[in-house]
Amino acid sequence: MSRPIMSLLVGLGFAIAVSACATPTTRHPVIAADLGAPAASSDMATSLARPGVVTFQRVAFAHWTGGRGTFIDRDDPRTAEVPQGSEEATIYAYVIDHPRFGRVLIDAGVSAELDDxxxxxxxxxxRDLNVRIERTTAQWLAGQTAPGAVFLTHLHFDHVGGLIDLPLATAVYLGPGEAQEGSRINLLLGSPADAILEGHGPLREWAFQPDPEGDFDGVLDVFGDGSVWALSVPGHSAGSTAYMVNAIDGPKLIVGDAVSTRLGWEDGMPQPVPAAARAAADRSAERLRRFATAHPSVEVFLGHQSRTGQPGTQPD
Incomplete structure (x- = not known):
């Protein structure tokens, strides 16, 4: 959603120089994660041949509409042939139920209190994006087992807003450097992550180590049993994290906004990121596509759209 926000700031005549130094995404405290064993990508690939032990569900929470420049970099010549227009996007979260570790959410949905x-x-x-809430996290939670943890793909507000509706004791995990990533824009935006995280305990940062095989920046066996894997895929943000879930009904790859739409996944269109993050964003997207191609049994879930021609891509 960075492009609409930037357009608004320019239209209002704000200068980035208002802040003399970059402001972190959040000043919320961060501690080392208490989960996750470093592994190699081949370990993850081998685990996919074993029967899954967790259940998996995707939940749609809200929908919004953005111009294609929200999702692809209109300043990059690779996007020149993509016609003008808009894209429909969905805010998703994913529910994992583990027989030993209980319920976990990947991303957090939305809250009716977020606007305030x-x-x-x-x-x-x-409001310019015409966000339409289908259900809030509080509504989804009614009558359900509350998750003990949330595994974030990244800290952007459309992926974390539902934390407002979750118990304050819910453990929140995220990628390295995500909280500390600095931008002068954060000051003008009022640090939405800080507002959302108010009252929650410290964020728990995944302790990635380099993947020995170089397929990803890092790979973690989250529970130590091959059921859920965290993958370091920086670029969209400093700590962007994808998750591989070896579910009972087959393996699922949740890529977050490392690739948010079909334009990025199927057509390879680059997303709008700062110049300093371009190489990392392109590399992470290509690594995810390469892994999915090499493992056709894996069902891919993009940040805000479904893949075409994939199982389970009907509207939620």
Missing amino acids: RLNWIMRRSV
Whole structure:
């Protein structure tokens, strides 16, 4: 959602120089994760041949509409042939039930209270995107078992907003450097992650080590049994994390906004990121596509759209 926000700031005449130094995404405390054993990508690939032990469900929480420049970099010549237009996007979260470790969410859905916590610049941007809530995290949670943990793909507000509706004791995990990633824009946006995380305990940062085979920046066996894997895929943000879930009904790859739409996945269109993050974003997207191609049994879940021609891509 960075492009609409940037357009709004420019239109209002704000100068990035308002802040003399970069402001972190959040000043919320961060500690080392208490889960996750470093592994190689081949370990993960081998685990996919074993029967899954966790159940998996995708839940749609909200929908929004953005111009294609929200999702692809219109300044990159590779996007020149993509016609102007808009894309429909969905805010998803994913429910994992593990026989030993209980319920976990990947990303957090949305909250009806989010709007009140955002500053007026963020509220204006969200309204410009015509966000339509299908269900809030609080509504989904009614009558359900609350998750003990949330594994974040990244800290952008459309992936973490539902934390407002979850118990404050819920453990929250994220990729390295995600909380500390600095930008002068964060000051103007009012640090939405800080507003969302208010009252929650420290964020737990995945302790990735380099993948010995170089297929990803890092691979973690989250529970130590091959059921859930965290993959370091920086670029969209410093700590962007994908998750491989070896579910009972087959393996699922949740890529987050490392690739958010079909334009990025099927057509290889680059997403809008700062120049310093371009190489990492392109590399992470290509690594995810390469892994999925090499393992055709894996069902891929993009950040905000379904893949065409894949199982389970009917509207939620």
